[in-house]
Each structure stands twice: as C-alpha cells, then as structure tokens.
Amino acid sequence: MSAPGVTDNDILNFALNLEYLEAEFYLHAATGTGLASSDIGGTGTAGSVTGGAQVTGLTTAQQNIINEIAYDEQQHVVALRAALGSNAVARPAIDIVNSFNALASAAGIASTFNPYANFDSFLVGAFIFEDVGVTAYHGAAGLISDAGIASGILGVAAGILAVEAYHAGYVRTSLTGNAIAGGASYPYLGYANKVSALRASVGGGNETMLTLPTSTSTPSSIVAADTTNAIAFARTSDQVLHIVYGTGGTSGVSKGAFFPAGLNGNITVTAS
Numbered sequence: 001m002s003a004p005g006v007t008d009n010d011i012l013n014f015a016l017n018l019e020y021l022e023a024e025f026y027l028h029a030a031t032g033t034g035l036a037s038s039d040i041g042g043t044g045t046a047g048s049v050t051g052g053a054q055v056t057g058l059t060t061a062q063q064n065i066i067n068e069i070a071y072d073e074q075q076h077v078v079a080l081r082a083a084l085g086s087n088a089v090a091r092p093a094i095d096i097v098n099s100f101n102a103l104a105s106a107a108g109i110a111s112t113f114n115p116y117a118n119f120d121s122f123l124v125g126a127f128i129f130e131d132v133g134v135t136a137y138h139g140a141a142g143l144i145s146d147a148g149i150a151s152g153i154l155g156v157a158a159g160i161l162a163v164e165a166y167h168a169g170y171v172r173t174s175l176t177g178n179a180i181a182g183g184a185s186y187p188y189l190g191y192a193n194k195v196s197a198l199r200a201s202v203g204g205g206n207e208t209m210l211t212l213p214t215s216t217s218t219p220s221s222i223v224a225a226d227t228t229n230a231i232a233f234a235r236t237s238d239q240v241l242h243i244v245y246g247t248g249g250t251s252g253v254s255k256g257a258f259f260p261a262g263l264n265g266n267i268t269v270t271a272s
Contacts, residue, residue: 006267008148011140013089013265014237015157016080018136020091021244021258022129023077025115026070028052028096029122030063039077040091042084044264047093051100053116062119065170069126072163083156089264099257100125102246107194120188123175127192130168131224132199132243135206137161138234165232172222176210202248203240206233238271245270 024034032054040046055066081088096115104113115125137157144154179189193209200207208224225232235243242248246257253270255262262268 006143008145008153009084009087010266011143011148011157012080012084012153013087014263014267015137015140015160016077016084016089017092017259017263017265018133018240018244019073019076019080019160021094022133023070023073024049024052024091024094025096025125025129026066026073029055029116029125030066030070035074035077035091039074039081042081042088042090042264044089045092045261046090047261049091050093050095050260051097055116055119055122058119066122069167072167076160076163079156079160083153092259092264093261095258095260098260099246102257103128103195103198104191106246107191107198109191109194113191120175120178120186123171123178124188124191124195126167126171127175128195128199130164130171131196131207132203132235132240133164134161134168134224135233135235136237136240137164138232139236139240141234168224169222172210172224176212176221179210180212199243202246203235203243206235206239208233237267241268241270 020035020040023039027034028049029052032052034049034052058066100115101112104110113121113124115121137160141154141157141161144157148154175189175192179186189210189212196207196209206224208221211221223230223232241253241263242250244258245253245255247253247270249272251270251272254268
C-alpha cells in the first residue's frame with residue numbers, strides 16, 4: 001500500500017502530518033490560534049500556518065462542539081509525538097486559505113471558500129478532513145509491523161480512527177439534518193457532496209454521498225462505508241497524498257494545496 005520498506009515510524013509520522021493539519025484547522029476555528037510551540041518541533045523542515053480564524057456568531061452548543069473536536073485533534077498530535085519520541089517530524093508548512101479556495105474552485109462550488117465564515121461553512125471544512133482521516137487510518141492499519149502491534153501502535157491508531165469516525169458522524173449528521181430543516185435554501189450539503197465527488201476523483205473513489213432520507217429503507221448517508229458489509233472505506237497513503245496535495249493521477253508530486261511545501265518524513269511523494 002505504501003513504498004516497500006515503510007516502517008512503523010514512517011506510518012506514525014505520516015499520520016502526524018495529517019493531525020498537524022487537522023489540529024491547526026480546528027484550533028483556529030475554536031480559539032483563533034493554533035498549536036503551542038511545544039507541539040510542533042521535530043525533524044524535517046518546520047513550517048508556518050497560513051490562514052485560520054476563529055468562527056464567530058456561534059451558539060453555546062456549536063462552540064462546545066468546535067472546542068471538543070479541537071481538543072481531540074490537539075491530543076492526537078500529542079499522542080503521536082509521544083509514541084514517536086525523538087523520531088517525530090516537525091509541523092510542515094500548512095495553508096488553510098489558498099487550499100480551500102483551490103478546492104472550492106476545483107469542486108465547482110465557488111472561486112473562494114472561507115470555512116470560518118459561519119458554522120455551516122465550518123462543517124463543510126470539517127467534512128473534508130474527517131472522512132479522509134478515517135480512511136487514512138484504516139488504510140494504514142495493515143501496514144503496521146508485528147512488533148508495532150505488540151508494542152501497542154495498532155491500538156493507538158485504532159483508537160484515533162474511532163475518534164475521527166465520531167467526528168465524521170457528527171459532521172455528516174449535522175449537514176444532513178440542517179439540509180432537512182433548511183430545505184432548498186440550505187446549500188452546504190450540496191457543497192459537501194461536490195467535495196466528496198472531487199475527493200473520489202483524485203483519491204481512489206471510496207465515498208458515500210450525503211442524501212436526505214426518504215424512507216426507512218433508504219441507506220444511511222451518515223456512514224461512509226461500502227454498501228455490502230457496512231465496513232468503513234480505506235485509502236492508501238498515496239491516495240491520501242493526492243487528496244491533500246490536490247492532484248490526481250500524477251506521480252512524483254511532493255507538495256500542494258494544504259501542504260504547500262510537502263509533508264515531513266518518508267511518505268511524501270505520490271507514486272501513481
């Protein structure tokens with residue numbers, strides 16, 4: 001699924017890069033600032049964060065949700081850095097302005113998109129990250145060595161996947177529920193589905209579109225999984241790179257979109 005010779009540290013560092021991105025996105029939404037300096041150092045080229053802002057005009061419940069997810073993602077960074085110790089990579093350069101604009105344009109939403117404009121826009125931004133996180137951890141599980149399983153790495157990864165799935169379920173449920181309540185005047189479910197279609201085109205498929213229920217026999221859109229066994233989708237590290245770099249079907253890509261200078265570590269370049 002990844003390059004031959006990939007190690008457990010390579011897998012954890014790949015996950016850490018993604019958690020840096022998620023933590024920065026959510027912490028900015030919750031507080032207007034990102035990770036503490038104590039949580040971003042390590043090997044490789046450290047980078048800054050472009051963009052990010054606190055979401056305002058929230059209800060107490062909405063603020064609590066953003067706070068909870070931000071805390072979880074921050075703790076994922078802490079947990080992975082602890083597991084890696086001195087092998088942890090530094091936070092790479094992260095762009096949460098131009099990346100969203102480029103993604104929105106490519107998806108056919110608009111030429112610009114601000115995920116911090118309001119709570120519904122935030123949900124669309126979160127939709128982008130959470131489904132990718134679930135598929136990435138699922139895809140990486142089979143790469144962990146027997147020694148890594150024995151040492152508890154698989155358990156940590158499975159635990160993080162579960163939390164990402166809780167987040168994804170909340171986001172997907174909220175978008176669907178808000179679309180039911182808002183009717184034709186609610187555009188954000190459509191935005192999410194356009195993102196889903198783009199993600200499928202560059203990231204190997206494995207998407208479940210958000211749909212409004214019409215009967216008790218309508219398959220749920222709350223869960224992104226295959227329709228035969230209801231098993232969550234998995235993505236290879238290469239497919240994940242294509243999504244976060246904003247490119248599809250091209251080998252040798254080492255940066256782009258959310259990671260303008262690339263990831264840190266040994267899994268950084270698209271293979272197909």
